[in-house]
Amino acid sequence: MKPNYYETLGIAETATADEIKAAYRSRVKEHHPDLNGGSPDAAERLKAVNAAYEVLGNATKRAAYDLELRLRRLRAQAASATTSRPAPASGQPTPFPQARSSGPSAGEILGGVALGWGFAAVLDAMFGSRSTWDPSVGRYRGPDGRFTSR
Numbered sequence: 001m002k003p004n005y006y007e008t009l010g011i012a013e014t015a016t017a018d019e020i021k022a023a024y025r026s027r028v029k030e031h032h033p034d035l036n037g038g039s040p041d042a043a044e045r046l047k048a049v050n051a052a053y054e055v056l057g058n059a060t061k062r063a064a065y066d067l068e069l070r071l072r073r074l075r076a077q078a079a080s081a082t083t084s085r086p087a088p089a090s091g092q093p094t095p096f097p098q099a100r101s102s103g104p105s106a107g108e109i110l111g112g113v114a115l116g117w118g119f120a121a122v123l124d125a126m127f128g129s130r131s132t133w134d135p136s137v138g139r140y141r142g143p144d145g146r147f148t149s150r
Helices: 005-009 017-031 040-056 059-083 106-110 117-127
Strands: 132-134 139-141
Touching: 005 017, 005 040, 017 040, 040 059
Parallel strands: none
Antiparallel strands: 132 139
């Protein structure tokens, strides 16, 4: 599992680009091996700080990372919700016969159910899109704009 880059830099998830840069510079000075007697632990911490800044310092990578972080949290929340449900008494039907134990799928989250349509546009720009969902008619449109059958 990836570390939480926001925690690595010691900043809030709502931090601005300037705050990220300032936190990065502060952490580099704090963990630089030359300032810590050549400590191998300091070198490892510096690598973690550099990895965090590489992602959070780039707006596109940060948007994708925020989406991934949100997905991790939703899956953990769904997993804890499914494990805390009491089992139905024997002979009674289950109250959620279609319930999944794996949490929401990426398609549900990225399609706008949990995060809104803006993140789907970011991912389409990053990875391209073969077809898009047209909510006004409830069908998919292909790359040529025509409706497709799925």
